[in-house]
Amino acid sequence: MSNELAAARAAGRRQVSPALKGLGQWLRIPSISGDPAHRSDVMAAAEWIAARLARITDNVRIVGSATNPVVLARVRGRHVAGTTVIYGHLDVKPPGPGWSSPPFEPVRRGLRLFARGASDDKGQLMAHVAAVEAWGSVGGPPGDVVLVVDAAEEVGSPGLAATLTGSAGLTGGEISAIVVSDTKMVSAGQPSLTVSQRGMLGLDVRVSTRRPAVHAGRYGGVVADPTLVLASGLLSAARAVTRVRAGGDRAHSARAGAALSVTSCSSGTVPGSIPPAAKATLDVRLPAGVDPAAFLPVITAALRGTSDPRVDVEVACAAISMGLSMRHPADTRAAIDRACRLAFGKRAVEVPSGGSIPAVAMLAHAVGRAPILLGLGPPDDGAHGPDEHIDLADWAKSLDAAVCLLQLLPTRLDVSRGRHSIDLGTRLIHRGPSGPRLQGAVP
Template identity: 40%
Template sequence: MIPPGVLAAAEQRQARRLIELLDWLAMPSISADPRHQPDVRRAARWLASWQRARGATVDLRPTRLGRDVVVARWPAPTGARQVVIYGHYDVQPPGPGWSSHPFRPVIRDGLIHARGANDDKGQLFAHLCALDAWPGLLPVEVVVIAEGAEEVGSPGFAEVVRELRLRPAAVIVSDTERYDDRTPSVTISQRGQLTATLVVDTGGTAVHAGRLGGAVVDPSLVLADALRVLREQLFTVRPAAGTRTDDAVRRAARGRATVGTDLDSRITRNGSVGVTRLAAGSGRAALPSRAEATLDLRLPPRSAPAEVVRRARRLLDGRAPRGTRVELHFTRGIAAQESVPDEFTRKSVHQACVSAIGRPPVYVGSGGTVPAVGMLRRAFGINPLLLGFGPPGGNAHGPDETMDIAGWAAAVKVSAALLCALSGPIRADPVPVLRRKDHHGKHRLFRHGELPVHFEGEEQ
């Protein structure tokens, strides 16, 4: 059970903590933009100072790109279990389409609007507020590890966590979404990611679109054909049962047109080819000699990035018209993850959610990619618990990113309860079942010892 003083302290301090969160969100800690490196450092120092002022021992570990990993140790009684909480304080560039300034946080209708409110400052800060609300020593030793380069692939992070030489009983990552407005999620699979640039070069210079149009190769059309081939042939689509309904995915898309049915499977179990940037020509009546696209490829669970690279290049080999070069340059690859927590951790998070908010978490697959998950697994030898607190449709990476205050307050309670549950004995008694949908769309029940690694409908 959670000591009643913890929840009372969290509620009493909520208004002040929200003000502090808004201050942190106002720092444009954009790791992909070198011009914002001072802001990234400022966000790291803020996080370090906040924890140090509340009794944690904090040090900043530099990475090879100069973005510090903040490591804070919150004390506990001698012999207590060790728990790692991971998060990141860097954010994506804001992009267009915001209804308010992305780094001047506002609260409207119970929602915080700011870049990083959801991904990931808001979720990480919920854990910190739970730590701060605990009277005296925590029931477990907590090591908070927060990095400043997750949005650019976590370069250098693996070396830092290996050097820490920790032996945690559990690793908690909150950088995903809730299942619905009231229910946390535990993510047990994530897609991998490849980023690439596809270039078509016809040689020479731009030419008059009227005088030579139709007689010269248009690189944009060759590029479009190459993208079509990759989209249609790179990944084999496997029908599989999804956890979220099509309507739930459409709501998360915030009115944007969606494609087909079985949408949850499309974003969690199937691969996808996305175009995040296109460039060709100047818009004047001249055909350019070069066109290029920046690609975001999401890889299905259990797929190897190296094999996807080889297959993509084979598909495009020989497709270029004479005198034209089609080149595919890969810049980064992250393997897909399947991360089912151990039984003790699953029982603990079940107990924490039920005691804090009256309902257990739902186990889901995710289409996103958190590079640090694999790094943490390899460093500590256990599967991290991906416990999602972000609101469904919170628009991480998009305009008007949000965190709902009610959901954030519930996350503080769940985090406090989880610390308590993880400090308890490892029980052998059965706990209530986990819910997943079978390929007929009906709920099938799995007890903890039966939790499958593979989703229904996937080839074994």
């Protein structure tokens, strides 16, 4: 280990306490991107991290996008060619019920810090920010570092691709690596390297009878029951998704295969009456090799295929993103392993992901290389649920790993070696309020 890296790691250890103090401030901001009532909070969270980054570089911008801002910062390195891009997001999901403490009041219990966003993704991103700060305190990182902080990841990152394309002055140059920490460890103290993520369809289904609620005793069996029609469509859609899995999904984990989840479902509210409508929200996950745009008409037909002629079945696509599989060249994988061994005492384990992060595909498309998805969240982190948290001992090790990566990652490109293997499928499609919108073809 070089003297330079040893000094940066020592600075990283000194940075743990002030970084966690700052993280606590950031977690108190309820930056819920999916709720218009919290738009000012999202901007406040963007301004907070921009001010934090301004302490180590004067090249910081808050860039407007389709819905929420993107914070971009460039930290100049000392002597190494190539730029490392670090991506993370500041927006969070609504807290929901079941919390044992207020979700936006960080609480420490033992070695766990509880708050919405503690793991997904403010806490994981803050480890990388603190690593850059540690390098800054010993003269600056070896090479340039660009930080991309998304304020709309939880709603599909609309506008991010355009922001990346239109910010060449900040993100331009020879980008040698992209690091994303927005996934989980496989077990306590065991970091993971995600090598695939699933594609995703978010669907809203509504069955309407074009009539008011009616008496179940007088009209039962006479009029169409929209709830039963919806249930039949859901079962048909589930069978269509199952056939995708049976039709050649080679993923080595069920989490990487096709799956349909009904995340909300509602119909009548008055006992004894047949409701006029029923609706459901579906989350469909597809293997990396399946184009969600091509599967959309298949599942739409399944949802509509068993419908009663007395009802209308509407299927709206609220979100769609491409899955991808990634392979890293040997020198990149060796750098990841070395950083994890130094910090955790063990190499990162390769895992497929059941999640879908549209921003990862956008970054891969924009830069032309596979992002490094280094999972630093606890395996039971509670992301998107109650009592989300980070493990403070592992978080300190994550900061150390991030410090090491900034020196160990390869810094020069060699296109003749076929460095990265990325399977993005045929297109990237972004969330839109009126249905899917093609963003552009992937070469």
